[in-house]
Amino acid sequence: MLGYLLRRMISLGLSLLVASALIFSVVELVPGDPASFMLGTGAQPETLAALRSQMGLDQPLPLRYARWLAAILQGDFGQSFTYKTPIAGMIAERMTVSLPLAVMALLLAAVIAFPVGLFAAARRGRIGDAAVMGGTQLGIALPNFWFAMLLVLLFSVRLRLLPAGGFPGWGQPVAALTALLLPAVALALPQAAILARVLRSALIETQGQDYIRTARAKGLSAAQTLRRHALRNAMVPVLTIMGMQFSFLLAGAIIIENVFYLPGLGRLIFQAISQRDLIVVQSAVLVLVAAVIAVTFLVDLAYAAVDPRLRRR
Amino acid sequence: MRAGMILGAGLAGLALLAAALSLVWTPHDITQMAIAQRLQPPSAVHPFGTDQFGRDILSMAMLGARVSIAVALVAVGIGMGAGVPLGLIAAAHRGGWIDELVMRGNDLVFAFPSLVIAILITAVFGPSAINAIIAIGIFNIPVFARVTRGGALPIWTLDYVRAAEVAGKGRALISLQHILPNIANLLIVQGTIQFSLGILAEAGLSYVGLGAQPPTPSWGRMLAEAQTLVTLAPHVAIIPGLCIVLTVLGLNLLGDGLRDALDPRLKTLR
Numbered sequence: 001m002l003g004y005l006l007r008r009m010i011s012l013g014l015s016l017l018v019a020s021a022l023i024f025s026v027v028e029l030v031p032g033d034p035a036s037f038m039l040g041t042g043a044q045p046e047t048l049a050a051l052r053s054q055m056g057l058d059q060p061l062p063l064r065y066a067r068w069l070a071a072i073l074q075g076d077f078g079q080s081f082t083y084k085t086p087i088a089g090m091i092a093e094r095m096t097v098s099l100p101l102a103v104m105a106l107l108l109a110a111v112i113a114f115p116v117g118l119f120a121a122a123r124r125g126r127i128g129d130a131a132v133m134g135g136t137q138l139g140i141a142l143p144n145f146w147f148a149m150l151l152v153l154l155f156s157v158r159l160r161l162l163p164a165g166g167f168p169g170w171g172q173p174v175a176a177l178t179a180l181l182l183p184a185v186a187l188a189l190p191q192a193a194i195l196a197r198v199l200r201s202a203l204i205e206t207q208g209q210d211y212i213r214t215a216r217a218k219g220l221s222a223a224q225t226l227r228r229h230a231l232r233n234a235m236v237p238v239l240t241i242m243g244m245q246f247s248f249l250l251a252g253a254i255i256i257e258n259v260f261y262l263p264g265l266g267r268l269i270f271q272a273i274s275q276r277d278l279i280v281v282q283s284a285v286l287v288l289v290a291a292v293i294a295v296t297f298l299v300d301l302a303y304a305a306v307d308p309r310l311r312r313r
Numbered sequence: 314m315r316a317g318m319i320l321g322a323g324l325a326g327l328a329l330l331a332a333a334l335s336l337v338w339t340p341h342d343i344t345q346m347a348i349a350q351r352l353q354p355p356s357a358v359h360p361f362g363t364d365q366f367g368r369d370i371l372s373m374a375m376l377g378a379r380v381s382i383a384v385a386l387v388a389v390g391i392g393m394g395a396g397v398p399l400g401l402i403a404a405a406h407r408g409g410w411i412d413e414l415v416m417r418g419n420d421l422v423f424a425f426p427s428l429v430i431a432i433l434i435t436a437v438f439g440p441s442a443i444n445a446i447i448a449i450g451i452f453n454i455p456v457f458a459r460v461t462r463g464g465a466l467p468i469w470t471l472d473y474v475r476a477a478e479v480a481g482k483g484r485a486l487i488s489l490q491h492i493l494p495n496i497a498n499l500l501i502v503q504g505t506i507q508f509s510l511g512i513l514a515e516a517g518l519s520y521v522g523l524g525a526q527p528p529t530p531s532w533g534r535m536l537a538e539a540q541t542l543v544t545l546a547p548h549v550a551i552i553p554g555l556c557i558v559l560t561v562l563g564l565n566l567l568g569d570g571l572r573d574a575l576d577p578r579l580k581t582l583r
Contacts, residue, residue, distance in 0.1 A: 146554035
């Protein structure tokens, strides 16, 4: 287990390093540098050169990357051009909306997907299974932002049950959770459809196995076998998908936040894009990617816990 | 499952037909604004109603189909064009450094949330349909590389491929003549799936303003414009969304049906 952990941690570190290098270089490709952007088009060449050397922009690329990374590792993402405030604080503040939203959506997706997947697997080939599978096809095809608009139309405009947008802050926990409910449902449903399908086929795949036959032979009902024996073995593919879905949800939150005017990381990214505040975009994307890589790492560890066979690889 | 495949082919075919037809004809001219006619519900003259400028939504949706389909299709082309050769090379030199490089590169791209990178690319290089294509296409490359490699590996162990090797055929020639035709089915199925994912991705990017730019209509942009009008005239938001859902649903059903038809082993699982 220790060797496995060590190998996974080395690969985690490498992934983070390569990801940060890629994100750094993409932004480097933009014509014009931050100094010329800050001074505008009318700047004197001398002033520009002075600011560039002050910002360290006249140094070679690898050195600038190393400095950028070193600063980030100490929690310093630099300053936003437009707001003149430290980016780390802005991102941390926005994360208090985006992260709970993604977690809520993931929980909702699991809560919906598990009963649905179990139901479909238990009724494989019958009308209930076909209906559920048809429903999941529809769920997969739903663009979540459009589904979000329909939810607003129904629950906010027609029924006046839930807020159509905005976020009151965590000072009012109930109102805050209510504000996140519709966005979380919009994010969760398409992912729940995928998860239910994966769970169903993973469960069905276990059906031919000897241990299932043994369980049936010793007198357990089909439903009991499914819950007690098949489900645990179906967890490996299901965990894989859930790990990947967390990254979809975090990324998807970027778009959903715009539908509901939620002050999360997504709104920050789009505001920064429209203000050409690229250093904010770069930092926010880096944080998102790092979060996704970290979640993948945790899922790998979770596998090893669920399935001891994987530790030896 | 047959019925699903036919339904899927029908839906996808309808979208393709609407896009093709829009090249030569649309019911109304969408460059003509008619403010007096704005936000009208569906009627005989405007089957899908009109938008906030009085433009015919059916005509807009047809033109939108063109953008959505073109972006997704070219993105699949990029993915196949680069991914299939990479996968073939990796399988031909399995265990070698190229194989290792392709697989590790794959892992890395899979670790990235594709939408976030697409947003970064379009933010840096400016929003446009072309940049949306590139952003979506890049993420198709590892998908096709992995599918190609995975499909090619077992074929390399078959006797007739061994025989070709013994007869002195080069690996590149074997890949082209023996491996590629055998994994064509796999690639068609994956292509259908990536096509549908591409349509969803394009809609998302256009919706946040990072895809097709005005005045080019696309389904995602129509939804973005509809957002503030949804309470006044729900049809403005419902129609483009339905276009996306039905096209993606059609492609997914078609892909599933093709996979079952082409790979009989999977049928036993159902």
